Amino acid sequence: MTESSIAFARTEMLPQQEPPLSERGIVKWLHENLFSGWMNSILTLLGLLSVFLIVKRALPWLLYGVWDANSLAECREAVAAMAGPDAHGACWAMIRERWHQFLFGFYPMDQYWRPVLAFALMIVALAPVLYYGLRRINMLMVGIVGVLMVLALIGVGTDAAHLLVAVGVFAAIFAVAAAAPTKLVWVTILFPAVGFFLLWGGSVWGPIGALAGFAIFGAVWSLLQKKLGVVVAAGVGLVVAAMWWLVVQTKVTTVLHEFLPAGLPSVDSDQFGGFLLAFVIGVTAIAASLPLGILLALGRRSDMLLVKTLSVGFIEFIRGVPLITMLFVASLLLQYFLPPQTNFDLILRVIILVTLFASAYIAEVIRGGLAALPRGQYEAADALGLDYWQAQRLIIMPQALKISIPGIVSSFIGLFKDTTLVALVGLADPLQGITKIVRADINWKGIYWEPLIFVGVIFFIVCFSMSRYSMYLERKLKRDHR
Amino acid sequence: MKRSVFLGTLAGAALLAGYASAATLDDVKARGVLNCGVNTGLTGFGAPDATGNYTGFDVAICKAVAAAVLGDASKVKYTPTTGETRFTALASGEVDMLARNSTWTYSRDNDLKLDFVAVNYYDGQGFMVKKDLGVASAKELDGATVCIQTGTTTELNLADFFKENNITYTPVTVADDAEAQRQYVAGACDAFTTDASGLAATRATLPDAENHIILPEIISKEPLGPVVRHGDNNWGDIVRWTFYALVAAEEMGITSANVEEVAGSTQNPEVKRLLGLEGDLGAMMGLDKDWGKRAIAASGNYGEIFAANIGESTPIGLARGLNALWTQGGLQYAPPFR
Numbered sequence: 001m002t003e004s005s006i007a008f009a010r011t012e013m014l015p016q017q018e019p020p021l022s023e024r025g026i027v028k029w030l031h032e033n034l035f036s037g038w039m040n041s042i043l044t045l046l047g048l049l050s051v052f053l054i055v056k057r058a059l060p061w062l063l064y065g066v067w068d069a070n071s072l073a074e075c076r077e078a079v080a081a082m083a084g085p086d087a088h089g090a091c092w093a094m095i096r097e098r099w100h101q102f103l104f105g106f107y108p109m110d111q112y113w114r115p116v117l118a119f120a121l122m123i124v125a126l127a128p129v130l131y132y133g134l135r136r137i138n139m140l141m142v143g144i145v146g147v148l149m150v151l152a153l154i155g156v157g158t159d160a161a162h163l164l165v166a167v168g169v170f171a172a173i174f175a176v177a178a179a180a181p182t183k184l185v186w187v188t189i190l191f192p193a194v195g196f197f198l199l200w201g202g203s204v205w206g207p208i209g210a211l212a213g214f215a216i217f218g219a220v221w222s223l224l225q226k227k228l229g230v231v232v233a234a235g236v237g238l239v240v241a242a243m244w245w246l247v248v249q250t251k252v253t254t255v256l257h258e259f260l261p262a263g264l265p266s267v268d269s270d271q272f273g274g275f276l277l278a279f280v281i282g283v284t285a286i287a288a289s290l291p292l293g294i295l296l297a298l299g300r301r302s303d304m305l306l307v308k309t310l311s312v313g314f315i316e317f318i319r320g321v322p323l324i325t326m327l328f329v330a331s332l333l334l335q336y337f338l339p340p341q342t343n344f345d346l347i348l349r350v351i352i353l354v355t356l357f358a359s360a361y362i363a364e365v366i367r368g369g370l371a372a373l374p375r376g377q378y379e380a381a382d383a384l385g386l387d388y389w390q391a392q393r394l395i396i397m398p399q400a401l402k403i404s405i406p407g408i409v410s411s412f413i414g415l416f417k418d419t420t421l422v423a424l425v426g427l428a429d430p431l432q433g434i435t436k437i438v439r440a441d442i443n444w445k446g447i448y449w450e451p452l453i454f455v456g457v458i459f460f461i462v463c464f465s466m467s468r469y470s471m472y473l474e475r476k477l478k479r480d481h482r
Numbered sequence: 483m484k485r486s487v488f489l490g491t492l493a494g495a496a497l498l499a500g501y502a503s504a505a506t507l508d509d510v511k512a513r514g515v516l517n518c519g520v521n522t523g524l525t526g527f528g529a530p531d532a533t534g535n536y537t538g539f540d541v542a543i544c545k546a547v548a549a550a551v552l553g554d555a556s557k558v559k560y561t562p563t564t565g566e567t568r569f570t571a572l573a574s575g576e577v578d579m580l581a582r583n584s585t586w587t588y589s590r591d592n593d594l595k596l597d598f599v600a601v602n603y604y605d606g607q608g609f610m611v612k613k614d615l616g617v618a619s620a621k622e623l624d625g626a627t628v629c630i631q632t633g634t635t636t637e638l639n640l641a642d643f644f645k646e647n648n649i650t651y652t653p654v655t656v657a658d659d660a661e662a663q664r665q666y667v668a669g670a671c672d673a674f675t676t677d678a679s680g681l682a683a684t685r686a687t688l689p690d691a692e693n694h695i696i697l698p699e700i701i702s703k704e705p706l707g708p709v710v711r712h713g714d715n716n717w718g719d720i721v722r723w724t725f726y727a728l729v730a731a732e733e734m735g736i737t738s739a740n741v742e743e744v745a746g747s748t749q750n751p752e753v754k755r756l757l758g759l760e761g762d763l764g765a766m767m768g769l770d771k772d773w774g775k776r777a778i779a780a781s782g783n784y785g786e787i788f789a790a791n792i793g794e795s796t797p798i799g800l801a802r803g804l805n806a807l808w809t810q811g812g813l814q815y816a817p818p819f820r
Binding site: 098105268424425428 | 522523530534564575576659664798
């Protein structure tokens with residue numbers, strides 16, 4: 001075939017033309033997303049209208065916000081001076097005066113460095129869980145948290161000595177992260193005792209004694225588990241550790257304290273409030289409910305009748321009862337069952353019952369993860385000759401937990417927000433408790449939106465970070481790639 | 483049925499708790515701290531300030547009792563209690579006494595096995611309306627919308643009042659005082675009803691207080707006072723007579739400023755007995771003889787406490803009214819110290 005001399009078709013491609021106006025750019029986007037039909041157009045217009053109305057009302061209120069006043073009446077005068085007598089303005093001056101109560105409750109002001117340091121250490125204690133053994137990212141995280149902590153410490157007015165202590169602690173952790181990142185896991189293991197000591201204070205020997213109990217438990221367990229099996233060894237270890245905690249510990253720590261008195265001024269739990277209280281209850285309950293929840297989930301799938309019945313009974317009972325009921329039990333009923341004059345702290349009671357409550361939900365989430373695993377995984381574990389606990393630890397749990405991450409995190413977020421319910425038993429949670437206290441001050445009585453917005457923004461930041469973090473974890477663990 | 487079973491259980495448990503720790507005085511002395519149940523936050527009556535110190539009209543009673551029993555008004559552990567938890571906290575022994583605007587009623591006194599030892603504030607339910615509504619009496623509120631907190635005695639009182647006067651109203655239920663104030667200001671209701679002391683505090687903080695009036699009708703009796711557990715009469719007497727010492731001190735003109743001076747110069751035998759210069763009134767209750775002096779020195783006599791926390795010189799600006807001394811037309815009356 002020869003090329004025809006008559007060009008019946010183009011020999012070269014036409015240059016690409018811009019798509020027509022209605023098929024590109026903003027017009028196309030608007031058409032596709034907002035005005036694709038008459039129904040959608042109406043909804044769009046209605047939506048725009050409501051956004052406009054909200055902004056029209058809220059914007060002046062936000063713009064005329066007053067930061068510098070000593071009472072609501074002064075705020076109103078300042079707004080009137082700024083924008084005329086009929087204008088409304090936010091009175092953020094209340095936040096300026098009371099922010100410390102929203103964050104720390106009645107924690108002694110000169111001790112604010114302790115909760116700040118504890119909070120920073122908590123984030124660092126999470127690092128090995130997230131990035132076990134990764135040097136660069138661990139160093140980065142410790143560094144950033146350290147810098148933020150120093151800023152926060154200066155913000156709450158810490159004296160130089162305690163600032164140095166906090167910086168020293170972080171420098172040490174940074175060094176560990178640089179030299180041996182896998183050793184950072186000790187920060188995580190020690191954090192509960194350190195956090196308790198920082199927040200409540202008292203003699204340093206108390207938390208050390210409590211830790212020693214866990215060390216005893218670990219030692220007994222590792223000695224006996226070969227001979228007696230995992231469960232029995234754990235039981236024996238628990239009994240020995242309990243004997244240490246209940247009988248021996250106080251005697252030893254009292255002697256040690258006399259010998260070497262060291263500690264921080266002790267702070268009563270009734271001085272805890274605001275977000276400090278929400279975090280103490282939330283974080284403790286979250287941390288404690290995960291292992292409990294795993295055990296309950298395994299118990300519910302167990303072949304042993306007693307274990308199964310107890311687990312099912314516990315889970316169904318707890319899930320069938322509202323959290324408020326549990327809080328009232330903590331606050332009112334427990335006191336009747338305990339011997340008179342036992343000073344069993346209300347916050348501790350609340351933490352225990354919130355933990356039980358959360359563990360039932362976590363157990364069901366994890367059971368969902370277990371149920372989603374194909375049977376072959378269990379059979380493969382059996383075929384490899386692994387015993388029950390080895391199979392759980394090496395094969396089943398890593399996969400089941402991966403599947404359960406979204407559910408677990410949403411339980412955690414829910415639990416953290418539920419901590420505001422403790423206001424019903426008279427604890428000073430940030431949303432209701434502290435707000436009520438602020439409003440009881442005649443200077444701020446009648447203030448309505450400002451405390452709610454302030455607390456809401458902080459809750460949003462915390463919960464949003466948690467949810468982003470869970471998405472990040474999912475991507476990192478690629479749970480859909482099975 | 484359910485309610486009576488619950489109350490019965492509560493009462494039984496309270497009795498047990500009462501027997502188990504009969505001598506509250508000994509417990510308090512051994513502990514060195516008075517556990518006092520207070521409100522989670524009520525303007526003028528009890529709330530922590532910006533530095534976390536509790537102040538208020540009710541809180542002053544806690545301080546006076548601590549001063550009388552322990553010799554130090556600061557040795558008080560304040561336990562914030564809500565409307566739901568207050569009586570159980572007391573019955574279970576978590577607090578030694580309540581000083582928390584609780585209304586003395588028959589069933590609380592008898593069914594809940596509590597003892598109201600005195601009345602430190604005579605309150606009553608009132609109405610606040612906007613002036614331009616043109617209403618001068620609560621009986622003219624026919625057809626009005628009324629903002630009211632749910633689950634309180636005020637709700638029942640309101641229903642009774644309107645039924646009795648054969649007029650109608652539409653309730654706008656709200657969860658708490660702050661919301662009520664907000665709804666009222668926003669115009670969601672014509673009238674706002676709660677205890678008169680609360681109305682005065684709310685009105686004081688409105689941007690246009692002069693445009694709102696509190697109607698003259700008081701439709702209920704709300705005698706508020708400190709509460710102790712049933713069954714420990716000695717402790718009840720201590721709280722009761724500590725309060726009466728404050729009232730008597732006002733009658734006799736003893737203030738926190740002049741108590742030492744009066745003690746040095748007085749010739750009045752009753753003042754002498756009250757201040758422990760004569761007789762042994764303290765020992766009869768298991769206290770030392772200076773208990774009355776310390777109670778008065780803690781935050782002043784009844785009139786001083788009233789003036790400092792809720793009186794006319796404060797922004798809340800409550801008049802003494804029923805809470806004036808009996809000699810000035812009020813109801814505050816202390817039995818003789820003899």
